[in-house]
Amino acid sequence: MELSEEDKKFIVENFPYPYNTPERFGEFILPRVQIHHGLCTTTIATIKKLLAPLKKQYGYRFFCDVDESEKQKSPASIIDKIRRSQTQNAKRGEPEPDRYDLNNFARKITDLARFRIVCNFLSDVEKVAEVISNSTELSKTFNIRRKSSIILRPKNRDSGERSIKFTLELKSQPGLFLEIQVMTQLQEAWDKKDHFLVYEQRRKFPDKDEEIFPDFLDAKMFSTAELLFVADDYFEWLRKKREGTKFDEEEK
Amino acid sequence: MRLRDENQKTGHLLIFISKEERANNFSFFFPVEGLEQFDSLLKVIEGFEHCFQGFKNGYEFIGNSVADIGRLEEILPEIDKSRMLRFELEEFLTEDSQFIENFAKIVIERQIKKESPIFPSIRPGAMATGSNFYDRNKEPEEIWGRLQKGKNLLLRAPRRYGKSSLLNYISENSLPGWRVCHVDLEGGKSSEDFVEYTLKGLIQRQECNVCLPEGLSVLEPWKESERNKLEIVRNERKKIRENWQEYAGAMFKHIDSLGDKLLLIFDEVSFLLEDMIGPKVQDKNKVNELLIWFREARKKAKKISFILSGSEHLPSFLESFGIEGYLDDLETVHLGLFESQVAREFVFLVLAGKKIVIRLPEIYLMLALMGDPIPYFLQLFLDILSRVCTEKRSLSLEQIEKAYHQELLGPESKRYFETIQLQLERYSRYGERSRAGAESILDELAVNESIGRKDIEVIWQEVTGGKERFEVMLSILQDDFYIKEDKGRVFFTSKLIKDWWERHGLAGKR
Secondary structure, three states, X not given: OOOOHHHXXXXXXXXXXXXXXXXXXXXXXXXXXXXHHHHHHHHHHHHHHHHHHHHHHOOOOOOEEEEOOOOXXXXXXXXXXXXXXXXXXXXXXXXXXXXOXXXXXXXXXXXXXXXXXXXXXXXXXXXXXXXXXXXXXXXXXXXXXXEEOOOOXXXXXXXXXXXXXXXXEEOOOOOOEEEXXXXXXXXXXXXXXXXXXXXXXXXHOHHXXXXXXXXXXXHHHHHHHXXXXXXXXXXXXXXXXXXXXXXXXXXX | OEEOOOOOXXXXXXXXXXXXXXXXXXXXXXXXXXXXXXXXXXXXXXXXHHHHHHHOOOEEEEEEEEOOHHHHHHHOOOOOHHHEEEOOHHHHEOOOOXXXXXXXXXXXXXXXXXXXXXXXXXXXXXXXXHHHOOOOOHHHHHHHHHHHOOOOEEEEOOOOOOHHHHXXXXXXXXXXXXEEEEEEOOOOOOHHHHHHHHHHHHHHOHHHHHHOOHHHHOOOHHHOOHHHHHHHHHHHHHHHHHOHHHHHHHHHHHHHOOOOEEEEEEEOHHHHHHHHOOOOHHHHHHHHHHHHHHHHHHHHOOOEEEEEEEOOOHHHHHHHOOOOOOOOOOEEEEOOOOOHHHHHHHHHHHHHHOOEEOOHHHHHHHHHHHEOOOHHHHHHHHHHHHHHHXXXXXXXXXXXXXXXXXXXXXXXXXXHHXXXXXXXXXXXXXXXXXXXXXXXXXXXXXHOOOEEHHHHHHHHHHHHOOOOOHHHHHHHHHHHOOEEEEOOEEEEOEHHHHHHHHHHHOOOOO
């Protein structure tokens, strides 16, 4: 992720010397997020163990995998998040959004470390989410919050993104967060395209939103997500047909 | 100690990326099994980060979670996989979870220096070359410093301390404006041999071709096969035998007329001189003659510097034969053993290279079993442990101890100690009963922690029938059997040799 002009300005104005340059600001950020990375690694290893029985059970087809990319926020994307939090206003009726700064970001941003579990079918997403929710090993270590955007009603969503997100807070070190996203391959495909086509552009040119993203483009991105959800739903129906008896068991 | 788990694919990657050139990067992969290792992983990350402070001007340090190391090229294509080392967290943590900074520093340093191979190999008895030449950084610097000041040197150390490896390193890493010739005198038995071996050394190296007598340098013998080289030396032998002093004098004079300086390294001088001295008086005179001539040659030489290498006991050995003062112009350099910290690092590195995880208590046990970490014997022990651990997959402290007693000191390792027997045979030259006297001293030392010097002398007298040669034999035993005298007490510094002698050398009264 590249630094935008605003990010660069933010770095020069806010970072302590000698880290107040686009070349060196990372040296300030990285040591503060090493712990998140460590937490991410050990949690991935635990989740892989937890998912092993399911993967074995569904070994005859692709079931799920931990996505290798985007596990950790880059220093540039952390700056972006801090900077944007400082200019964000509360929407009517909602609490004031979190305001991050260089002192609190490591203990407030909940997705400094994150990873994604990509599943084949919609029901696989649910199975993986159940394993995470029901794991005593995880609940012993973390306070876990689960939030699903897979079947949100259209009026409740402001993006095409669909996933089950877990925010894990380490009990022994409150304020140390990790995010796990569980989604289907199609949902991930949409998210990756959205990241490149929309998210990155909006970030780079925040003042040109209307120009670059007129409503009809947003609508297209949004409806593509809906389309892929329909595809996922249809694939799910086909899977149940194919897997025969399992269909009945799962329907119950 | 146990074999590293090479199957675990999820883990943490600590990456060092050169700020100048991102393609110049290296990394350490730590497989992780789950949340129960979070605290350990954190300690290791923090520890490496702390070590990184020493390199932060040249490198960036990044930590990265890796779900499947097999897919590293896909997710982190810029990582140089050939410079990624796999370790386990335990390898850098003490039993009470303290980070072992020295181990981390040494692997970072070796990565930065691009040592190849990164891990020293196990090569007992072989010359330690390249990155296997371990932790002798100060010595070459010191030696070159003294040589540049015009000093000639006498390098002294007990057997198996790594003198030859050090001299080899010096000859392979010379300073600009210097030629180096490494002459191995082992096997030589006369002054003529001394000259012939010098010639043999000179014809090995291209850079020394100009140092050869005119008729030889045109042949460019360094290009020839070993067989042809021997033939060339054989052809010169007659001239050398006719008048070795004249031949060597002319050769040194010629070298002195050249532009660059020549460093002549004479390795195993002790062997040559000891083999020259026999029971006959004329043999002693021949040693005198060689040493007097050689001292004069050193005085005259303007463009030649000399390093003579031999055992610690060389001067006292010569004194015992009434040969004194001919090496006084040489500055002595003593080669010591690895510091205990260095020995621990060496053990860790060697076994890491064998994909074996060793913990500090196991390293301490190894070193305690051996006593002084004499490089040759340390390598032998590592070789055995690595083999046994690979067979059994893991070794407990008890099994390490068992490997020491049953394998290292066992009959299968006997061949590695043959040189000890050979040394004993050489002792006969100091008198008919000298060997028996030495063996009786070793017998007593092997079954006692230490013995008073006077008691040792009594043992010698009882066996040999007199006091003659006691002093020289004691100093020879210090070199060959690693015994030491401190505050009037004599003892083995190598517990391994003590144990070995107790098991294999003891043969009752002699």
